[in-house]
Amino acid sequence: MFMIKNVSKYLFGDVSKEVITEIPQGQLYLVRPLSPKGYSELIYKDAVASIRRTGQEFQYQLVIQRAYEEGEEELAEDDEDEGVDALDKDEKTFLLDQDLHFRSEKRSGGETILAWRDLSGDPGDLYEFVCDTSIQQEKIQTFLLAAIDCQYERKYRKSAQKATDPELREFYFDNEDAIPAASSVSPTKDDMPTSKESAERMAKDVKSPRKTNESTTTDVVSTSTAPPSAKSAPASGEVLTKQKAELHLFDFQTSTFILQDASVFAVVTDLGKWQYWLQITSSDGREWLGQQIVADINPVFNFEYLSAIFNHYTDDGSAYSWLLRFHDQATLENFQEGIMQALWEQLNEMKWAKVNEPDREYVFEAFNELTMDDVPEEAEEDEEDEEDEDTDGGQRSEHYDTDESEDDLDLHDSDGNVNSQLAVGTKHDRSFVIRGSKIGVFKHLPNRHLEFTTNISKVETPKGKLFRPNKVMLHSEDQNMVLQDDTNPNALYRMDLEYGKIIDEWKVHDDIPVTNFVPETKFAQQTSAQPFIGHSRNALFRIDPRVAGNKLVEAQLKQYVSKNDFSAAATTEKGHVAVASNKGDVRLFDRLGVNAKTHIPALGESIIGLDVSADGRWLLATCRTYLLLIDTLQKDGRYEGKLGFERSFAKDSKPQPRRLALTPSHVAQFQHETKAPLSFTPAKFNASPDNPETSIITSTGPFLVTWNLKKVVAGNKDPYQIKRYGDKVMADNFEFGSDKNVILALPNEVDMVSRKSFKKPTRESIAGPATRLSAGGLATPRRSGRQSHLRDEIVNSPY
Secondary structure, three states, X not given: OHHHHHHHHXXXXXXXXXXXXXXXXXXXXXXXXXXXXXXXXXXXXXXEEEEEEOOOOOOEEEEEEEOEOOOHHHHHHHHOOOOOOHHHHHEEEEEOOHHHOOEEEEOOOOOEEEEEEOOOXXXXXXXXXXXXXXXXXXXXXHHHHHHHHHHHHHHHOOOOOOOOHHHHHOOOOOOOOOOOOOOOOOOOOOOOOOHHHHHHHHHHHHHOOOOOOHHHHHHHHHOOOOOOOOOOOOOOOEEEEEEEEEEEEEEOOOOEEEEEEEEEEEEEEEEEOOEEEEEEEEOOOOEEEEEEOOHHHOOEEEOOOOXXXXXXXXXXXXXXXXXXXXXXXXXXXXXXXXHHHHHHHHHHOOOHHHOOHHHHHHHHHHXXXXXXXXXXXXXXXXXXXXXXXXXXXXXXXXXXXXXXXXHHOOOOOOOOOOEEEEEEOOOOOEXXXXXXXXXXXXXXXXXXXXXXXXXXXXXXXXXXXXXXOOEEEEEOOOOEEEEEOOOOOOEEEEEEOOOOEEEEXXXXXXXXXXXXXXXXXXXXXXXXXXXEEEEOOOEEEEEOOOOOOOOEEEEEEEEOOOOOOEEEEEEOOOOOEEEEEOOOOEEEEOOOOOOOOEEEOOOOOOOOEEEEOOOOOEEEEEOOOOEEEEEOEOOOOOOOOOEOOOOOOOOOOOOEEEEEOOOHHXXXXXXXXXXXXXXXXXXXXXOOOOOOOOEEEEEEOOEEEEXXXXXXXXXXXXXXXXXXEOOOOOEEEEOOOOOOEEEEEOOOEEEEEEHHHOEOOOHHHHHOOOEOOOOOOEXXXXXXXXXXXXXXXXXXXXX
């Protein structure tokens, strides 16, 4: 045991090392002893196994990376898509948890096998890593001991260095059945299922349930995620709907929904004062769940599988994901109407009965899983070949000195400021990060490098008053920056970025404050155009710095008497304007100073961000818990082929919405890891005057999230991927002109990362690893002879 502890101290002592230990050569198989899919599958014929730290204390990952022979990777690139799925083909990650039953076995032929459960597969499925015979047994034993320590630390959330042999014994699985032998067969394309796919397979099984004895069911439930204690409804009220269903709970360990009760009643009640309650009770009287109906329940209705999935939050912040399976479509529709009525009335404080039929249909469509018509015929994304090796595209600042440790850099201001905003240049390869009353300037270099070039240390008015900009916008070919001081909302400031100094104060209007401002057209920032668009809570107008006196152009002012509470705006390449509100609705204008051509009704949540495709077809609205993608093209009627910016939709027709939300099970896993609710940053399309939009980027907490627009429009399941960091993502955007790279600001660091490094949401990718910016990251290993080389892929700058 003394030897084991010495090994543990040696491996875990240096926390700056991301890789704790590795086995440099072997083969990875997926063995399915009981599956009709085939007995075994060779995943990687040459691979490296490693144990990595994540950004969370006491959390570790088992990582299997594909290794290439010389020239093999180049040939593979010709056969594989170079999109965001590429990395999944070269790396598989597993959270080191006791449920893996990680163990080893030495075969008579001399090979040592490492095996662990496939938690996303069928019962009995195993991953097997066959260590190359050239690997020394001492190295394999060190790897096994490290894996045991990792599992201990995850379960007990303390260091394993003082753990005794009996305490570690529970993580030995020597008494398991013999590891089945893997045979070399050609791999088939069978990606690990997402939690949503698992739910759908479960729903299929429920449709024709198999008879199982009670003891089997009890055993499954007892080892799975336990349901929380249920609350009772705080008061009686009007019942909006009461429907019978089956109840399933999402299990974090297996990433599947597990049947809890075959017969429950789901009741939605109006408690009064715009408060609503969902209560789920068994036919025998057991209370399963009671909670208020609010936006965070994130409901999704799937009519193909007659199911409704939603989230449930307990008082301690824990999140659970439940699935109700209904007998027929009419029952599901009745439940959906009750939930949507309650949710809409709670958010809008207005009775559902007052909403007209087209607006109701619009709301229902947004929460259904639908496929959009008229998928744009776009060429497949041609990913440029990117060099695998980092190249020094220019001199780095001291922040990039790879000889320095993180402790050598002062990443925190003494005044407590953090990075808050990001402005990505459109004319020159520069990004600007706002931090209190400072602005950091970063140059974009080849191969996803950022170089810190300068710091504008004082943002102050022409009169010398220091302030913290609450909004910024690059202007006039990126030579200027427009800034706002929230203590002076009726004025804006112009900073000359060449000198790093504010040189003009623009008084916009005596009585109309500026809530937000955007470019006059989608790509106006690339030109020397001076005017831009502004809005207050109740007015939309043009701002022209060239006019004398107040800069608001009175002839192009549209002011509303009612309180619209405008919150965000965006413009198309032609200068059409979209304006959203905190009420959740959107107005489309073909020009300023007139009434909106189209009014898109609210789903309920406030809209905090708005973007629009250059051609005006696609609107992208950001709410706190979901995004909304709206097709403004009219498909029929008098103005078929026209956009909602140009002509109004018919009274009985509305734009087709698509609600982009994380699946409830992913939301529950996010909150299970972060203990924080969803809160998206304003989502953005990739922007280029030469190419159409293809991707969407946003973030919530420590997660970057990207959607593939083509997959969304085609109705693909789970068309999003994620990347986790060790801290909250404060702001993010694509590098201008492409969707290949994403620039982001963390509280104390700035990074540029390839979108190819994003992964499908799984238990492992949600748990980590959180990217270590200063230490770089790991990419696909190459093999030359018997050596494996791991390269540093992620380049960044603390700021």
